[in-house]
Amino acid sequence: MNMIKSETCTSTNKGPVIPTTPLVIFLEKVQEAALQSYGYKGFDAKLYVDMSLKQNLSATVEAFNKLPRTVNGSIPTHDLDVFIGKYLNGADEDLVYVEPVDFVAEPEVFLPKVKNSEVRAWALEVHSLWKNLSRKVSDHVLENPELYTLIPLKNPVIIAGSRYREVYYWDSYWIIRGLLASKMYETAKGIVSNLVSLIDQFGYVLNGARAYYSNRSQPPLLAAMIVEIYNRTGDLDLVRRSLPALLKEYHFWNSGIHKVTIQDAQGSNHSLSRYYAMWNEPRPESSTIDSKTASKLPNICEKRQFYRELASAAESGWDFSSRWMRNEPDLTTTSTTSILPVDLNAFLLKMELDVAFLANLVGDTSIVARFTEASQNRQRAINCIFWNAEMGQWLDYWLGNSYTSEDIYKWEDIHQNKKSFASNFVPLWIELFNSDDITTRKVVQSLENSGLLQPAGIAGTLSNTGQQWDFPNGWPPIQHMIIEGLARSGLEEARALAKDIVIRWIRTNYVAYKKTGAMYEKYDVTKCGAYGGGGVYVAQTGFGWANGVVLALLEEFGWPEDLKIDTTEQAE
Numbered sequence: 001m002n003m004i005k006s007e008t009c010t011s012t013n014k015g016p017v018i019p020t021t022p023l024v025i026f027l028e029k030v031q032e033a034a035l036q037s038y039g040y041k042g043f044d045a046k047l048y049v050d051m052s053l054k055q056n057l058s059a060t061v062e063a064f065n066k067l068p069r070t071v072n073g074s075i076p077t078h079d080l081d082v083f084i085g086k087y088l089n090g091a092d093e094d095l096v097y098v099e100p101v102d103f104v105a106e107p108e109v110f111l112p113k114v115k116n117s118e119v120r121a122w123a124l125e126v127h128s129l130w131k132n133l134s135r136k137v138s139d140h141v142l143e144n145p146e147l148y149t150l151i152p153l154k155n156p157v158i159i160a161g162s163r164y165r166e167v168y169y170w171d172s173y174w175i176i177r178g179l180l181a182s183k184m185y186e187t188a189k190g191i192v193s194n195l196v197s198l199i200d201q202f203g204y205v206l207n208g209a210r211a212y213y214s215n216r217s218q219p220p221l222l223a224a225m226i227v228e229i230y231n232r233t234g235d236l237d238l239v240r241r242s243l244p245a246l247l248k249e250y251h252f253w254n255s256g257i258h259k260v261t262i263q264d265a266q267g268s269n270h271s272l273s274r275y276y277a278m279w280n281e282p283r284p285e286s287s288t289i290d291s292k293t294a295s296k297l298p299n300i301c302e303k304r305q306f307y308r309e310l311a312s313a314a315e316s317g318w319d320f321s322s323r324w325m326r327n328e329p330d331l332t333t334t335s336t337t338s339i340l341p342v343d344l345n346a347f348l349l350k351m352e353l354d355v356a357f358l359a360n361l362v363g364d365t366s367i368v369a370r371f372t373e374a375s376q377n378r379q380r381a382i383n384c385i386f387w388n389a390e391m392g393q394w395l396d397y398w399l400g401n402s403y404t405s406e407d408i409y410k411w412e413d414i415h416q417n418k419k420s421f422a423s424n425f426v427p428l429w430i431e432l433f434n435s436d437d438i439t440t441r442k443v444v445q446s447l448e449n450s451g452l453l454q455p456a457g458i459a460g461t462l463s464n465t466g467q468q469w470d471f472p473n474g475w476p477p478i479q480h481m482i483i484e485g486l487a488r489s490g491l492e493e494a495r496a497l498a499k500d501i502v503i504r505w506i507r508t509n510y511v512a513y514k515k516t517g518a519m520y521e522k523y524d525v526t527k528c529g530a531y532g533g534g535g536v537y538v539a540q541t542g543f544g545w546a547n548g549v550v551l552a553l554l555e556e557f558g559w560p561e562d563l564k565i566d567t568t569e570q571a572e
């Protein structure tokens with residue numbers, strides 16, 4: 001890992017920075033020039049950092065520097081058009097289409113619990129979308145990696161979709177859940193091996209497989225992917241090959257800047273984790289937009305801290321949301337690194353349980369003992385630091401200014417964030433919590449009364465700030481984790497609620513698909529059949545995790561023959 005220390009602006013602007021590549025820095029300049037010349041209409045910042053070079057970087061930079069400039073410093077559009085055509089390849093030329101080896105139009109015993117013919121026909125269409133998202137790294141990238149921001153991966157990949165032309169870390173979990181429902185085991189294993197290779201190379205799984213994502217990770221679900229694949233295929237070899245990488249990844253999340261020690265009200269210390277990107281500049285895939293937002297801040301030190309907070313929010317997968325803001329809806333008050341997030345610690349508890357399970361399969365008793373103990377400690381920490389019995393939710397914790405003499409944070413009730421976020425319900429996904437009926441009963445009531453449960457699914461938050469992880473958007477992974485948590489519980493009322501949310505979510509995906517012919521990265525949960533908006537880019541279609549969640553839910557819950565799928569028909 002190539003890490004440099006950032007200069008110290010203030011005591012808050014701390015932390016490492018992983019330098020990006022000269023190619024990324026150059027493509028950011030092209031991005032800036034494009035915005036100046038073409039304007040905001042139809043502008044997508046990410047497009048430019050996904051382009052590649054037709055010749056070497058120095059020749060390209062030289063030609064770029066020679067382009068004429070108008071009085072306001074912009075490059076005339078015609079000259080920029082010609083430059084881009086002559087020196088750069090399109091953003092989608094680094095990954096090429098490949099037919100997945102294990103795709104068949106109708107897999108054997110496909111979604112046996114789906115009895116309704118309309119739903120079945122649609123599910124087969126969703127299944128066929130894996131073909132649209134399947135890619136492999138082009139030979140040209142393998143021969144000339146220095147011309148590309150794409151990080152070459154050995155096996156075929158399933159991309160997230162649309163502007164997300166590469167592999168994403170946490171998206172891959174739900175993509176794999178869908179692939180398993182589609183019986184595409186080889187594709188699923190290939191994805192896991194790719195992610196393992198990123199850990200071998202960087203020490204952690206990158207946010208996505210691009211050079212500009214190398215300064216951060218995303219919610220850690222690799223161990224969970226391997227458990228799901230093992231449960232279907234019994235592939236012990238995959239488990240054996242992946243374990244060393246999982247240990248490395250575990251260290252990444254539980255050491256250095258990610259690790260926080262906090263003392264509870266009874267004086268016991270707990271070790272928990274937070275999101276913390278190794279970056280303090282505008283995110284290259286959005287640098288024009290980030291610098292514009294930061295222009296409201298008074299000095300470079302505050303800007304650097306803001307950039308780190310934005311990148312850390314991207315590490316959380318929730319980019320962006322009032323969840324991270326000190327004063328919503330002001331994005332510049334994003335303070336991700338000052339928060340102990342409930343969901344990250346639930347994912348790490350799951351990782352501990354999953355690694356213990358996998359180590360047991362290969363007979364490594366010392367890893368089993370170490371990770372079982374770690375899971376018990378984290379479960380205690382989650383109960384002490386996050387659980388709020390009055391609200392029946394696990395609450396994010398704002399790190400305050402109160403420390404012990406050893407610089408350990410002191411827990412105080414006022415620092416629990418009392419706002420309801422969908423992430424407050426993620427611990428229910430873990431068996432240790434959903435098997436406890438008293439807790440589950442409280443959580444079910446809390447979810448029902450929270451306002452998050454809407455006609456077409458669960459909203460991320462209750463605040464409508466215009467950010468994409470806020471109201472009224474609901475995201476596929478969140479629906480799936482909460483539904484699974486409810487469904488795994490022994491409580492009848494929890495299982496009934498799970499089924500109810502499944503119906504709302506499947507219906508909205510179906511109705512949107514029938515209206516527009518596409519699956520979406522997020523949906524507006526206030527109306528059946530409405531896709532999500534907000535943020536700085538248009539609604540993305542395709543879409544890996546949406547497809548994965550629909551297929552996984554249909555596999556587990558099915559759809560009865562006599563249950564109507566489109567209840568909006570008569571109303572319109």
Ligand SMILES: OC[C@H]1O[C@H](O[C@H]2O[C@H](CO)[C@@H](O)[C@H](O)[C@H]2O)[C@H](O)[C@@H](O)[C@@H]1O
Pocket residue numbers: 046160164168170171207208283285286314315316317318319320521
């Ligand atoms: O370009 C903006 C951001 O895009 C990604 O985030 C969003 O899409 C991802 C892919 O579906 C998803 O994993 C994430 O939860 C979404 O918020 C990217 O991950 C960010 O790092 C990036 O800044």
